[in-house]
Amino acid sequence: MPHTLCPGPVPRREFMRVGMLALGGLTLPELLRRRAVAGDGARQTSVILFWMWGGPSQLETYDMKPEAPQEYRGPLSPIRTNVPGIEICEYLPLQAQMADKFSIIRSLHHEMAAHNDGSIEVLTGKTPRIPDPTSQARSEHPDFGMVASHVRGGRADGMPQYVGVQRAPFMTMPGYLGVAHKAFETGDPSKSGFAPQNLTLATGIDNDRLGDRKFLVGQFDRFRRDLDLSRSLDGVDSFRSAAFQLLTSRKVADAFDIQQEDPRLRDRYGRHRWGQSCLMARRLAEAGAAVINIDATAPNDTTKNFSWDDHAGAFHLDYAQRERLPQVDQALSALVQDLHDRGLQNDVLVLACGEFGRTPRVTYAPKNFSDQPGVGRDHWPQAFSAFIAGGGLRMGQVVGATTSKSEYPVQNPVTPQDLLATVYRHLGIDPQRMISDFSGRPVAILPDGKPIAQLI
Numbered sequence: 001m002p003h004t005l006c007p008g009p010v011p012r013r014e015f016m017r018v019g020m021l022a023l024g025g026l027t028l029p030e031l032l033r034r035r036a037v038a039g040d041g042a043r044q045t046s047v048i049l050f051w052m053w054g055g056p057s058q059l060e061t062y063d064m065k066p067e068a069p070q071e072y073r074g075p076l077s078p079i080r081t082n083v084p085g086i087e088i089c090e091y092l093p094l095q096a097q098m099a100d101k102f103s104i105i106r107s108l109h110h111e112m113a114a115h116n117d118g119s120i121e122v123l124t125g126k127t128p129r130i131p132d133p134t135s136q137a138r139s140e141h142p143d144f145g146m147v148a149s150h151v152r153g154g155r156a157d158g159m160p161q162y163v164g165v166q167r168a169p170f171m172t173m174p175g176y177l178g179v180a181h182k183a184f185e186t187g188d189p190s191k192s193g194f195a196p197q198n199l200t201l202a203t204g205i206d207n208d209r210l211g212d213r214k215f216l217v218g219q220f221d222r223f224r225r226d227l228d229l230s231r232s233l234d235g236v237d238s239f240r241s242a243a244f245q246l247l248t249s250r251k252v253a254d255a256f257d258i259q260q261e262d263p264r265l266r267d268r269y270g271r272h273r274w275g276q277s278c279l280m281a282r283r284l285a286e287a288g289a290a291v292i293n294i295d296a297t298a299p300n301d302t303t304k305n306f307s308w309d310d311h312a313g314a315f316h317l318d319y320a321q322r323e324r325l326p327q328v329d330q331a332l333s334a335l336v337q338d339l340h341d342r343g344l345q346n347d348v349l350v351l352a353c354g355e356f357g358r359t360p361r362v363t364y365a366p367k368n369f370s371d372q373p374g375v376g377r378d379h380w381p382q383a384f385s386a387f388i389a390g391g392g393l394r395m396g397q398v399v400g401a402t403t404s405k406s407e408y409p410v411q412n413p414v415t416p417q418d419l420l421a422t423v424y425r426h427l428g429i430d431p432q433r434m435i436s437d438f439s440g441r442p443v444a445i446l447p448d449g450k451p452i453a454q455l456i
Helices: 012-019 028-038 115-124 144-152 207-211 213-228 238-246 251-255 263-269 273-287 317-341 416-427
Strands: 046-051 078-080 087-089 103-108 162-165 291-295 348-353 363-369 372-376 384-390 409-411 434-436 442-444
Touching: 046 144, 046 273, 046 317, 046 416, 103 409, 103 416, 115 416, 144 162, 144 291, 144 416, 162 273, 251 273, 263 273, 263 317, 273 291, 273 317, 317 348, 317 372, 317 384, 348 416
Parallel strands: 046 291, 046 348, 162 291
Antiparallel strands: 078 087, 103 384, 348 384, 363 372, 434 442
16 A cells, blocks of 8 residues: 655654655665766657557558559558658658658568567567467566666656656566566546556655655654654765655656646647657656657557557458558657657657568458458568657668568668667667676677668
């Protein structure tokens, strides 16, 4: 049961839970010491991942094949963008108008055909040793958000380094880094009266009391009076006192307060889950979070087609994409433009992808939507696409190419490890850095992979 601050003597254990709040595996006093030594001159960079778990079809998004036979090209058509030679899906018209502000990677590939295995490959850079076709696997290694939390350490202001907007990927575990590096989950920011239920971080202290500076300082002073006679606070140095003071700051709470945004900007993002999640991610990146993972798979209360697992028996590709792609289009285009408007396009890297693509040849099932036969695609890790923007990278281009039926890469093949090396480069993290596992054995953050040269 969460503890609350209440009248009466303050137990030493309760005080130490506050004064030694653990974020990123370090106490706030220790973080302040490091900050005092290192200074604040380092460039603050963030990564926003729009995580489309389930496997979005490359042939219905960013790698369309209009010249392929019907059973390969599918039911949708491409449209031109403002960059000559680049075409994307017809349901992405807002992105088409700003293709100079993002790039498309069309040659991603790996060998993991199950959802969780593919997710582990893409999010951690480590290939599962024993593939699990039932998609019940959990990772042995932490994902890149957990690694960023570990390497960067907790922030002195209390802002989490890793945040899962709505929720974090469930198949990746912090493992040998410790649970302190799991993502802070926000819940759905599009809901009326949104407020993260666990904004108390690691303290378990009531939000209102945590924000009541006067109350906390009073409790601190009374605690000090209770213990000074026995000199029990000799070890509470200036850093610990400063750490306690930081707990009364409103900065973290303000970062999560999406109500502070202009209603017109909220409308531009879209008042749906994905739109408000992208807006929340921008707020958190501005506030200093290193990695923000947007759950772009959560079901929408009023729609059917918000999973990306487009098997023919469950979906009709046209109806599914017509329903969800306009929301993706609105949310991502607003995010990219907003970052440019705020001068953050070099500091924040935006990435949208899933764990794999879909089979080049469509499959059919009995009629399901509007008396139309179900048209879908199965799992296909051998070729898939990603949207990437910002990060000071080269925009307005396509990286790599696939065969005429989007079966395999034929130019500039990109692995998940290459993609993560690009992400780590932006975060200022050496992917060859070693981290000790449970047995003390050193494990490289990435086993291989190089930043994508065409983007640098």
